[in-house]
Amino acid sequence: xxxxxxxxxxxxxxxxxxxxxxxxxxxxxxxxNFAHGDFLTAGAYVALFMVTGVLSWIGIPDNTFGSxxxxxRMVIAFPISMVVVGCVAIAxxxxxxxxxxxxxxGAVMLAMSSLGAAxxxxxxxxxxxxxDSLFYRPGLMRPAxxxxxxxKIRPDQILILFVVLFLVVLLHLFLKKTKMGKAMRATADNxxxxxxxxxxxxxxxxxxxxxxxxxxxAGGILYGIDVQLHPYMGxxxxxxxxxxxxxxxxGNIYGALIGGLTIGIAQQVSTAFLLPTYKLAVAFIxxxxxxxxxxxxxxxxx
Amino acid sequence: MIILKAEDITVGYTxxxxxxxxxxxxxxxxxxxxxxxxxxxxxxxxxxxFGILKPRNGSVTLKDEDITGLNPDxxxxxxxxxxxxxxxxxxSMTIQENLEMGAFIRDDDYSQRIDEVYDLFTVLRxxxxxxxxxxxxxxxxxxxxxxxLMLDPQVLLxxxxxxxxxxxxxxxxxxKIMEINATGVAMIIVEQNxxxxxxxxxxxxxxxxxxxxxxxxxxxxxxxxEVGRLYLxx
Ligand SMILES: Nc1ncnc2c1ncn2[C@@H]1O[C@H](COP(=O)(O)OP(=O)(O)O)[C@@H](O)[C@H]1O
Ligand SMILES: [Mg+2]
Numbered sequence: 064x065x066x067x068x069x070x071x072x073x074x075x076x077x078x079x080x081x082x083x084x085x086x087x088x089x090x091x092x093x094x095x096n097f098a099h100g101d102f103l104t105a106g107a108y109v110a111l112f113m114v115t116g117v118l119s120w121i122g123i124p125d126n127t128f129g130s131x132x133x134x135x136r137m138v139i140a141f142p143i144s145m146v147v148v149g150c151v152a153i154a155x156x157x158x159x160x161x162x163x164x165x166x167x168x169g170a171v172m173l174a175m176s177s178l179g180a181a182x183x184x185x186x187x188x189x190x191x192x193x194x195d196s197l198f199y200r201p202g203l204m205r206p207a208x209x210x211x212x213x214x215k216i217r218p219d220q221i222l223i224l225f226v227v228l229f230l231v232v233l234l235h236l237f238l239k240k241t242k243m244g245k246a247m248r249a250t251a252d253n254x255x256x257x258x259x260x261x262x263x264x265x266x267x268x269x270x271x272x273x274x275x276x277x278x279x280x281a282g283g284i285l286y287g288i289d290v291q292l293h294p295y296m297g298x299x300x301x302x303x304x305x306x307x308x309x310x311x312x313x314g315n316i317y318g319a320l321i322g323g324l325t326i327g328i329a330q331q332v333s334t335a336f337l338l339p340t341y342k343l344a345v346a347f348i349x350x351x352x353x354x355x356x357x358x359x360x361x362x363x364x365x
Numbered sequence: 366m367i368i369l370k371a372e373d374i375t376v377g378y379t380x381x382x383x384x385x386x387x388x389x390x391x392x393x394x395x396x397x398x399x400x401x402x403x404x405x406x407x408x409x410x411x412x413x414x415f416g417i418l419k420p421r422n423g424s425v426t427l428k429d430e431d432i433t434g435l436n437p438d439x440x441x442x443x444x445x446x447x448x449x450x451x452x453x454x455x456x457s458m459t460i461q462e463n464l465e466m467g468a469f470i471r472d473d474d475y476s477q478r479i480d481e482v483y484d485l486f487t488v489l490r491x492x493x494x495x496x497x498x499x500x501x502x503x504x505x506x507x508x509x510x511x512x513x514l515m516l517d518p519q520v521l522l523x524x525x526x527x528x529x530x531x532x533x534x535x536x537x538x539x540x541k542i543m544e545i546n547a548t549g550v551a552m553i554i555v556e557q558n559x560x561x562x563x564x565x566x567x568x569x570x571x572x573x574x575x576x577x578x579x580x581x582x583x584x585x586x587x588x589x590x591e592v593g594r595l596y597l598x599x
Contacts, residue, residue: 242469245458249466252455259415259447260512261438261470 065212067331073220073289075307075327076227080282081300082307082319083234084275090251090314091271092164094173098155098181099279100304104297106148106280107287108188113140114199130218132205133288141284145277152276153269155180161268181298188294197292223285230281231320234274238316247271251314302343303330306350312360321361325349368393368551369414369445369520374423376413382421383409384575389553391520391568396542396552398566398583400559400596406575407555408450411522414553415447416440427520442470446518450525450555453509456498460489463497463508467515475515482511485544503534507541514545521545523554527561539565560597563587571596 085099118136119125126134159180163173207215238244250257250267257264283297307326311318326346333345353360369391377383384406391397399407412418414425416437424433427443437447446467455463464482468475483490486507492500497508506526513521526542527535539561546552546565556562563569566583571592579592586592 242465245462245465246469248458249455249462249469252457253452255417256449256453256455257466259417259437259441259449260466261441262466263438 064332064335066214066216067335068328069214069216070220071328071331072324073223073327074331075324076224077282077286077289077323078300078303078307078327079320079323080227080230080278080285081297081304082311082323083231083316084278085304086308086311086314086316086319087247087251087271088275089308090316091247091254091268092160092173094160094170095177095305097174097177097301098184099177099275100297100299100301101181101184102148102152102276102279102297103283103286103300104188104292104294105151105184106144106283107292107296108192108283109144109147109280110137110140110284110287111192111197111199111292113143127200127203130205130208131222132200132203132219137199137284137288141281144284145280148280148283149273149275149277151184152272152279156268156272185294185298192292192294194294199287199292219288223289226281226285230278234278234316237274243267243270299343302350303327303346306346306353309350309358310353310360312362315360315362318360318362366393367391369425369427369553371410371414371425372423374410374413374420374425376409376418376420376423378409378418382575384413386423387572387575387577388423389570389580391551391553393519393551394546394549395567396546396554396565398559398562398569399553399555399572400562400569400586401572401578402596403557405572407572408524409575410572411447411524411553411555415445415522438470441516441518444516444519445522446513446516446520447522448509448513448524448526450528454497454505454512457496459494459496460500460508460511461493463512464515467512471516478515478517482514485514485541486511503530503537506530506538510541510545514550518550521550521552523552525555525557527556527558535561560587563597 081099081103085096088096114136118139123136123139125136128134159176160173163176205217205219207217210216238248246257246262247267247270250262250264254264286296303326307322308319310325311320311322326349329349330342330345333342357363367390370389372388374384374387375382387410389397399410401407409418413420416435419434424431426432427445432440432443455466464479468478488504489507489511497505500508510526526538530538535558542554543565554562563583563586568580569583569586570580571578
């Protein structure tokens with residue numbers, strides 16, 4: 064059981080990265096971006112393209128660090144993929160969502176169009192990489208470490224936790240300490256007053272998409288390292304992402320973090336009683352329960 | 366000297382005109398109060414002056430510069446600040462952060478200005494780390510005014526600063542408004558509390574159904590029998 068909780072925290076931390084981005088975007092634009100899951104997928108595959116393609120061609124050594132399953136190539140590919148997917152998210156807003164907003168389309172219309180965008184991203188990945196599962200380093204299995212309580216955990220998983228922690232702390236400092244971060248919170252709080260205060264809210268929206276896309280990419284890569292890559296990986300994350308976001312109160316990024324960990328732990332622990340194929344159903348049931356009992360989430364004001 | 370004037374303003378939210386040829390003038394250092402029944406278009410006039418609504422006809426002039434149709438951030442840079450009637454704070458942010466957002470477009474060191482705002486609203490200084498959403502209505506109104514003062518405006522637009530406040534707090538807020546005015550800031554105040562608003566005002570305007578009805582010195586409007594009967598509740 065302790066082991067399932069630890070695995071749940073690893074999975075949950077990945078869900079959190081996606082949920083935080085989803086929540087940030089919702090906080091400012093008030094619509095559910097169904098393409099967010101596919102940002103995770105895009106991130107994982109952009110990193111794959113870097114690791115097995117570009118970085119190999121330019122001769123970056125294919126080493127691994129100690130007992131981890133990756134090396135310099137991934138260290139370089141990781142931030143590049145975050146930037147690329149951040150730009151994809153921004154571009155999607157400029158080309159599609161912003162146009163719809165300007166035409167006065169409602170939240171439902173925007174959510175529908177995001178379903179279309181999700182489909183397109185997935186199809187592009189399917190066309191380029193095919194429908195099979197892929198790995199950053201096929202065939203390499205690192206032995207798990209034994210830690211107290213009889214928990215087996217792979218070094219990769221420990222690193223995943225640190226990477227997520229690092230990114231969350233970085234985001235926290237950005238939102239609390241920098242002028243742009245504060246302006247972002249102000250815009251989420253009251254967009255009209257932000258405009259009145261001279262904040263360029265269009266620029267804030269661009270930053271929000273960029274950060275949301277980059278965090279999703281990070282989540283996708285970490286999942287790829289932990290498990291595998293698959294064109295539907297992000298789409299399958301969508302329900303846990305929404306469950307985490309709603310549980311943690313939509314628009315609240317700290318809530319999204321807690322929500323992500325909760326959903327991840329619930330999903331993993333459920334495998335002690337249910338077939339692993341029911342993991343998604345577990346996230347779905349939690350989401351329905353929150354919507355019924357406390358629709359505004361744990362941090363919501365009634 | 367006339368610091369701000371709006372002339373022949375015709376504007377609406379949809380195709381329907383809400384204001385018809387409305388005009389208003391503010392001399393530097395003056396308090397101008399706008400009174401009139403609900404739905405007269407008082408808030409609409411402030412929104413138009415601040416560039417949130419673009420007038421179909423008419424002009425807004427600050428000193429000698431035509432600022433008609435500029436966006437709010439441009440107008441804020443020119444020296445006008447605006448406190449909306451509702452939703453005029455960032456509730457999930459602290460008092461200090463609300464003031465910082467008021468200074469968003471300033472690139473210089475504004476710590477002294479924050480100090481001055483805290484000197485004016487001393488209760489805010491004690492709570493600067495508190496979230497504004499947790500404050501009382503009166504304190505929230507102070508935060509809203511403080512945010513607007515951060516740019517050191519020449520003209521301050523206040524939309525119903527006393528709305529929803531307990532009577533004791535109303536006089537507090539009016540006192541603060543007088544203090545701000547004493548530092549040389551000209552103001553346009555829209556008020557339901559018409560009698561009090563006219564007492565403070567150098568000049569008053571009566572608006573009804575989107576049109577200018579009357580304007581005169583504050584005390585003259587107070588003394589006007591018809592104004593008393595129609596707009597000041599007898
Ligand atoms: N956002 C809006 N969209 C459409 N009509 C509006 C809006 N705000 C106000 N109005 C209309 O404009 C008119 C004037 O409103 P307002 O300027 O708020 O009046 P006042 O501030 O004098 O009470 C009213 O008839 C109101 O219904
Ligand atoms: Mg009004």
